[in-house]
Amino acid sequence: MLLNGKIAAQSLQKKLKATLDLRLEKGLRAPHLVAILLGNDGASATYVQAKMKACQEIGFKSTVLHLPENTSQAELLAHIHALNADAQTDGILVQLPLPKHIVEKQVILAIDPKKDVDGFHPENLGRAVIHLPTFLPATPKGILELLSFYQIDVQGKHCVVVGRSHIVGTPISILLTRNDKIGNCTVTLTHSHTQNLETHTRMADLLIVAIGKPNFITADMIKPGAVVIDVGLTRIADERKKSGYSLVGDVDFEGAKKICSAITPVPFGVGPMTIYSLLHNTFLAYEKAQDDLTEKGALEEPSVFF
Ligand code: GUN
Numbered sequence: 001m002l003l004n005g006k007i008a009a010q011s012l013q014k015k016l017k018a019t020l021d022l023r024l025e026k027g028l029r030a031p032h033l034v035a036i037l038l039g040n041d042g043a044s045a046t047y048v049q050a051k052m053k054a055c056q057e058i059g060f061k062s063t064v065l066h067l068p069e070n071t072s073q074a075e076l077l078a079h080i081h082a083l084n085a086d087a088q089t090d091g092i093l094v095q096l097p098l099p100k101h102i103v104e105k106q107v108i109l110a111i112d113p114k115k116d117v118d119g120f121h122p123e124n125l126g127r128a129v130i131h132l133p134t135f136l137p138a139t140p141k142g143i144l145e146l147l148s149f150y151q152i153d154v155q156g157k158h159c160v161v162v163g164r165s166h167i168v169g170t171p172i173s174i175l176l177t178r179n180d181k182i183g184n185c186t187v188t189l190t191h192s193h194t195q196n197l198e199t200h201t202r203m204a205d206l207l208i209v210a211i212g213k214p215n216f217i218t219a220d221m222i223k224p225g226a227v228v229i230d231v232g233l234t235r236i237a238d239e240r241k242k243s244g245y246s247l248v249g250d251v252d253f254e255g256a257k258k259i260c261s262a263i264t265p266v267p268f269g270v271g272p273m274t275i276y277s278l279l280h281n282t283f284l285a286y287e288k289a290q291d292d293l294t295e296k297g298a299l300e301e302p303s304v305f306f
Helices: 005-025 042-058 073-085 104-110 122-129 138-149 169-175 197-201 271-294
Strands: 031-038 061-067 091-094 157-163 188-190 206-209 227-230 235-236 245-248
Touching: 005 138, 005 271, 031 042, 031 073, 042 061, 042 188, 042 227, 061 073, 073 091, 091 271, 104 138, 104 197, 122 157, 122 169, 138 169, 138 227, 138 271, 157 169, 157 197, 188 197
Parallel strands: 031 061, 031 091, 157 188, 157 206, 206 227
Antiparallel strands: 235 245
């Protein structure tokens, strides 16, 4: 089975748009997402563009703050503080990776947790760990949504995660151990120091790969019948393509598809789900801001994945 993230995201986005349209019909303003892009990394610019396009399609307001590569830490933090204080901004994302002179952890800590639609702030990650309503990081949340959309039963299964990044590997390993419908897995988190990696990956009922090394996982490393989620998205020069590159995942798709029971394609697997999750988080931030205005206090009862 092909776990097509484009189809799943389109379906979920349609539902989210219907909910949003009810708010707009009542005369409420649209949700507003602000993306900060530092410098001129081509891949980062493409991802931010895709996020902004998705905002426009669903009816959100979106703004890109494109700052020069040599923007100082203090200037970047000043922009974030201004956005934190702006009542018309619901969600803030700073596209990673950042130039070397910027201390990423300070940037993550500077974003108001109520506007942290990437779910990177420790307050939000901590809430996720103890299963409180929060903004889940977009890619892990997208993986949960994708497994749910295709009704993949993961409870009690052995999940092996390859890669321990703060954005994907670490949070997805925690989320899948939670007592939830898409959860209750036994999780092994592997990384660059793991010995005999293939002995671990071969035991995985659910294999999640997020290390950014093209075609790193080959068919012989996969258990027959496993479900494979490929988070990798590396640009490889390809003169046959108009763009000059093709996008390659961390899993050798052609080999893996012969042995696994389900797999995400690259592109159009996890990528569109990350974008959907970002839209959903932005909508949650917006709803919470509206509720704070009316002192209603929503987000107490989680409806989908938090
Ligand atoms: N860079 C790679 N993935 C992400 C993401 O989910 N959010 C942000 N802000 N930057 C990223």
